[in-house]
Amino acid sequence: MATIRVQEGPFDLAAETAALAEGRVDVGGIASFQGLCRADGGLTALVLEHYPGMTEKALAGIAAEAESRWPLTGCTVIHRVGRILPGEPIVLVLTASRHRTAALEACAFLIDWLKTGAPFWKREEFPDGQERWVEARSTDDAAAARWG
Incomplete structure (x- = not known):
């Protein structure tokens, strides 16, 4: 069962990776995307909004799909919400498996599907006070579509 979290504060990549493999001897590789x-x-901040409950359910569904496609021994998906500054982490995907290919493919699948299937709304802020909502990108749709 995947670990799913939506949170305002940053996450610790090293701590999350260690937690995924802690006490496990069946993990041959962990793939990560941050x-x-x-x-x-000139973006000064990115503001992410979501619907609590609905978002976690959608993330869990995407993770369950990855777990059904690849023999994962663990999976972590953490997505931040709120105001995020340039250089700060937004999302973390970790996948563990006995073999690297499954971990790497599942990680790529998850981030591609998160970009199109996770219910987040993004607003960009600029130094002149202007703001704009980020619209869906056809490149993200194409990346998700390659997984069928």
């Missing part, structure tokens, strides 16, 4: 906030176009 998404960071970029300062594209």
Whole structure:
């Protein structure tokens, strides 16, 4: 069963990785993806909103799909909400498996599906006070579609 968290504060990559493998001797590899906030176009902050309960349920469903496709021994998905500054982490995906291929493929699948299937709304803030909502990108849809 995957560990799913939606939180405002940052996460600790090393601690989360250690927790995934703690006491396990059947883990041959852990794949990770940590998404960071970029300062594209002078962005000063990214604000992520969500519906509590619904978001966690959607993340759990995406993780369950990964667990059904690959022989994972563990899975962690942590997504931040609230105001995030450039350089700060936004999302963490960890997958553990007996073999690297399953861990790597499941990790890629999860981040691709999170980009299109997780109910988060993103608003960008700029130094001049302007704000804009981030719209869905066709490149994200294409990445998710490759998984069928």
